[in-house]
Amino acid sequence: MDKTVIAKSSTLTFSKSFYQGGLINRRAVLRTAYAQFVFLAGGADHDQMERMREYLSSLCRGWDVAQVREIVAETLHDLIDPIIYDEAASLIEEHHAAGRDVVIVSTSGAEVVEPIGELLGADRVVATRMVVGDDGRFTGEVEYYAYGPTKAEAVRELAASEGYDLQRCYAYSDSITDVPMLETVGNPCAVNPDRALRREATTRGWPVVTFNRPVPLKKRLPTLSMPSRPVITAVAAIGAAAATATLVWHTSSRRNTGKKRLAVLPVFAAKRKDLEAGLPLTRHE
DSSP states (O other): OOOTTTSOHHHHTTTTHHHTTSOOOOOHHHHHHHHHHHHHHHHOOOOHHHHHHHHHHTTTTTTTTTHHHHHHHHHHHHHTTGBBBBBHHHHHHHHHTTTOOOEEEEEEHHHHHHHHHHHHSSSEEEEEEEEEOTSBEEEEEEOOOTTHHHHHHHHHHHHHHHEEGGGGOOEEOOOOGGGHHHHSSSEEESSSOOOHHHHHHHHHHHOOEOOBBOOOOGGGGGGOOOOOOOOOOOOOSSSSSSSSOBOOOOOOOOOOOOEEOOOOSSEEEEEEHHHHHOOOOOEEE
């Protein structure tokens, strides 16, 4: 999701709010600010992601889950709304208008990703989940890590349960760590890619696109604002990883029978008449 749907790391963006809520200290705020800088400067490779996962998992040990959800809910619009890419929001709206599902798959914790997915009107969310103890607090252990090959597994499982035809689906990511996910679909696309993914996409002939217009949703045309849709509920974590990638799936019109088309967010805009005729989506650089 990060750098694909929103312009920053979703997890790290809330660090100041967590500090104000007494969940982290000033040193942790500075460390997450540095991590945000590294992420924005060039993404994070596998080793950096693993170090970030270990650090953030340890950091949130003992956090009250209800308090975390409350902080995210109170600050969501102020922090996330202004950094949503206009290009991504427009694409989600177009596919929803065509009767297609939108699914966000992110390495960030579900406590952060689910509210953002609801804000965007996503139909489903797959995110990292952390273990919650009987006392309602995070134990610091990861229950489900939505990262690398695990994302590809989630895509295949969802396609099997929902009837999506993966060869007619689209996947989008900014990170080289999401190559397994991108390989799973017939139409992969690199969005704001890191250097390694850009090289891989060029070698494989995958489209490479840039999103660079963060626009607050409230400033967009009212007619383009889509109501939020049901999102899969998952008990989960604040951030098992800082640098995250996003997958958004769009199925073909629900009026169709048989296999559904599945696509993944950022960059394919579709002409309605082409959609209704069953033609491929038009790609916009």
